[in-house]
Amino acid sequence: MTGTLSLILDSADAPTYYSYIYYNYAFWENHLKQKDKLRQRMALALSEIFVISVNSDLGGMGRAVASYYDLFMKHACGNYKDLLQGFALHPSMGYYLSHLNNPKEIPSENIHHDENFAREIMQLFTIGLYELNPDGSRKLDPAGNPIPTYDQADIKELAKVFTGLSFSGVVPNMYVDTAFFGVNFYIGDFLLPMKMYNEWHEPGTKKLADDYVIPDGQPGMKDIQDAIDHLFNHPNTGPFICKQLIQRLVKSNPSSHYVKRVADVFADDGSGVRGNFEAVLKAILLDPEARDCEWLEDPANGQLREPITRYTHFASATNPEQYYGRYWNASIDYLNNVGQIPLASPTVFNFFLPTYAPLGQIKEMDLVGPEFQIHNSRTSIGYLNMVNFWAVYNYLLYSWTENDPPTSINLDEFKKYAREPETLINKLDMLLTYGNLSDRTRKIIAEAVEELVIGDYREDRVRLALYLISISPDFAIIK
Numbered sequence: 001m002t003g004t005l006s007l008i009l010d011s012a013d014a015p016t017y018y019s020y021i022y023y024n025y026a027f028w029e030n031h032l033k034q035k036d037k038l039r040q041r042m043a044l045a046l047s048e049i050f051v052i053s054v055n056s057d058l059g060g061m062g063r064a065v066a067s068y069y070d071l072f073m074k075h076a077c078g079n080y081k082d083l084l085q086g087f088a089l090h091p092s093m094g095y096y097l098s099h100l101n102n103p104k105e106i107p108s109e110n111i112h113h114d115e116n117f118a119r120e121i122m123q124l125f126t127i128g129l130y131e132l133n134p135d136g137s138r139k140l141d142p143a144g145n146p147i148p149t150y151d152q153a154d155i156k157e158l159a160k161v162f163t164g165l166s167f168s169g170v171v172p173n174m175y176v177d178t179a180f181f182g183v184n185f186y187i188g189d190f191l192l193p194m195k196m197y198n199e200w201h202e203p204g205t206k207k208l209a210d211d212y213v214i215p216d217g218q219p220g221m222k223d224i225q226d227a228i229d230h231l232f233n234h235p236n237t238g239p240f241i242c243k244q245l246i247q248r249l250v251k252s253n254p255s256s257h258y259v260k261r262v263a264d265v266f267a268d269d270g271s272g273v274r275g276n277f278e279a280v281l282k283a284i285l286l287d288p289e290a291r292d293c294e295w296l297e298d299p300a301n302g303q304l305r306e307p308i309t310r311y312t313h314f315a316s317a318t319n320p321e322q323y324y325g326r327y328w329n330a331s332i333d334y335l336n337n338v339g340q341i342p343l344a345s346p347t348v349f350n351f352f353l354p355t356y357a358p359l360g361q362i363k364e365m366d367l368v369g370p371e372f373q374i375h376n377s378r379t380s381i382g383y384l385n386m387v388n389f390w391a392v393y394n395y396l397l398y399s400w401t402e403n404d405p406p407t408s409i410n411l412d413e414f415k416k417y418a419r420e421p422e423t424l425i426n427k428l429d430m431l432l433t434y435g436n437l438s439d440r441t442r443k444i445i446a447e448a449v450e451e452l453v454i455g456d457y458r459e460d461r462v463r464l465a466l467y468l469i470s471i472s473p474d475f476a477i478i479k
Contacts, residue, residue: 337382
């Protein structure tokens with residue numbers, strides 16, 4: 001694995017307390033300098049399933065957010081169980097879903113354990129709301145109704161498991177030298193996994209979903225390991241997680257056969273290992289449904305690219321210039337205009353739901369289009385404005401650090417193709433739309449570019465072509 005976001009921040013000598021803008025700096029520095037684009041793409045996909053957000057007090061804890069994102073970089077090609085354990089014990093998740101400093105029940109003092117993380121680890125991170133077949137379709141009871149995977153009693157029991165966790169260290173401060181249960185959010189060390197304080201862990205047996213029983217008398221951390229084992233091995237987990245990964249990486253509406261093929265690899269990578277993300281990633285990207293050209297004409301194929309992947313793709317393709325040897329990008333204007341940057345979703349349910357279907361043909365065909373949930377009259381115009389900043393005004397990346405100039409695209413590689421509009425468009429088509437630019441879009445761009453013949457027309461042609469391709473449906477929709 002290449003350098004982590006936390007290490008990038010260390011090398012930048014970022015302060016202990018700083019806003020998430022420094023995390024954004026590290027994200028872009030990593031994206032544009034490192035070669036492991038597939039690992040980074042998988043990490044982004046995972047971050048949209050196992051969600052925390054800077055739209056909380058974590059917005060002032062950039063190092064904590066960077067450390068959390070490093071989990072996805074570390075485990076993107078590792079094992080799902082290790083990731084599950086990692087984020088369950090990460091203080092950022094502990095704070096966001098409130099199982100950090102979650103005490104055992106003391107009824108006489110009206111102290112009760114929090115159920116938030118217990119609910120979401122089942123609903124969003126492992127087994128989902130309803131029992132699934134291996135192909136991701138819902139199982140139905142004799143009356144034709146979906147079968148819930150858990151109920152409120154199961155949430156209460158699982159919540160008992162995630163009690164007794166708190167910071168295992170503190171950052172330098174004027175109050176305490178060592179961590180303890182209940183230590184303040186602002187002095188706890190977010191870079192270390194949470195520690196179990198058994199005196200604050202709920203004692204007794206815990207009866208989880210599917211009548212799985214965690215016995216009495218175990219250390220609290222063993223209770224957590226048993227609960228994670230149970231959720232990891234649940235038959236729902238493979239199809240539930242794999243379908244979402246397909247939606248993030250390939251297409252919004254995978255067939256049930258596609259989901260089952262990938263879920264089968266999740267269950268067993270061929271050598272008896274369950275949850276092998278490297279094998280799952282290969283299964284997703286090398287599946288016939290992801291690669292065979294016959295699927296290009298299927299009206300249910302493809303997806304609307306989410307705004308952040310359009311931005312990262314454009315930046316990578318245009319070979320931006322470095323200033324001071326770094327690619328720092330605050331990304332705040334992009335978030336405000338387009339509604340998405342990594343780890344900034346409005347809620348734990350991500351920027352969009354995997355089941356979202358916009359009104360119109362998609363809904364009428366009983367399909368989904370998750371990314372359309374943040375594509376609206378405001379964000380669509382906002383995206384056009386942002387592309388104009390990148391391509392025309394040459395503000396591709398910018399930091400809020402004093403004296404840092406904006407990072408601009410490097411036009412030299414493209415200007416040598418600009419004398420012939422068709423040659424220029426062919427080059428940009430391969431870089432930005434993978435050779436799928438439609439004849440209609442190509443004609444519109446060629447006619448517009450051809451009219452630029454005055455002054456430094458080659459640079460103007462490149463900028464206009466970049467702008468028009470990047471706002472086209474051919475760039476926004478990937479098949």
